[in-house]
């Protein structure tokens with residue numbers, strides 16, 4: 001298949017949205033920029049279209065997709081009922097990087113919900129994503145636009161690398177701002193439970209809902225046979241080719257640890273690169289937003305450098321750091337050394 005590349009600008013936005021929207025409505029696949037990461041969009045109500053997403057990504061069929069809408073009122077046909085908690089969260093954080101899980105209505109096909117009786121819904125804030133979904137005129141299923149298991153793409157280059165030749169259109173909308181995927185919360189349990197940390201932090205959720213629990217899989221490896229609340233959590237994720245270990249300890253201990261290692265890369269914070277022979281930086285120290293923005297690109301850059309062994313600085317787990325840590329610890333297959 002020849003993949004058409006469309007570069008979004010303020011001037012051509014309405015024209016390319018019409019084109020991309022029509023392809024989605026007719027059952028095709030379009031990669032679109034969002035504020036979190038690029039998504040691979042298809043008509044969420046069309047099971048056949050959704051199947052194409054799974055084959056383009058090589059994604060396990062039981063891993064459900066997030067349905068994207070452009071305003072809160074569009075959630076009503078997708079779910080059985082809309083609790084007050086959903087209204088309050090949407091009022092505060094939509095449009096934005098927050099996904100809510102609710103019992104699904106019958107119009108959501110099994111392909112989209114991965115066979116579950118719930119559906120994940122998100123209202124993105126990125127103007128290009130919004131214009132395209134609006135033009136499609138249908139709720140749009142969109143997982144991250146990477147080959148399954150690779151880091152999510154946060155710019156056109158990496159979407160092209162993974163999806164060229166497999167989908168109808170890639171829309172280039174530049175660099176994504178958040179850089180990690182949306183926060184996922186299930187409202188099907190009481191209290192609500194955080195399944196995947198992201199740009200909207202645990203504190204921000206608690207501000208609106210009071211108590212919020214955190215799924216075990218956010219910070220810990222699921223043991224064999226343990227059932228994942230979010231199917232995506234059980235798969236190996238965000239894995240670059242390199243073998244990564246997170247090193248917990250301050251910078252001087254980190255330097256000392258690396259001093260007798262050869263042939264390795266440091267995955268460090270901005271400005272620390274100069275202390276190592278091979279290094280890739282993933283954002284500013286003590287700045288979760290900056291680390292989230294850089295992490296997936298840094299993981300792909302390590303592959304491009306041919307890195308085989310990587311030691312990573314510990315991002316911590318406060319605020320947005322929790323999202324960064326959650327992705328990095330999976331990229332590291334939960335290998336951690338405490339100094």
Ligand code: TXA
Pocket residue numbers: 034036037038039040063064065066097099101113116118119120122124142143144145180181182183184195196229230231232233
């Ligand atoms: O920021 C994002 O959320 C991006 C952009 C493109 O919007 N999308 C994204 O989709 O990250 P994806 O498919 O890569 O991740 C969706 C996650 C998966 O871990 C999946 O298992 C979980 O959400 N999920 C989806 N529906 C669910 C459901 N009904 N119950 C539990 N987990 C669900």
Ligand code: MG
Pocket residue numbers: 143144152
């Ligand atoms: Mg993904």
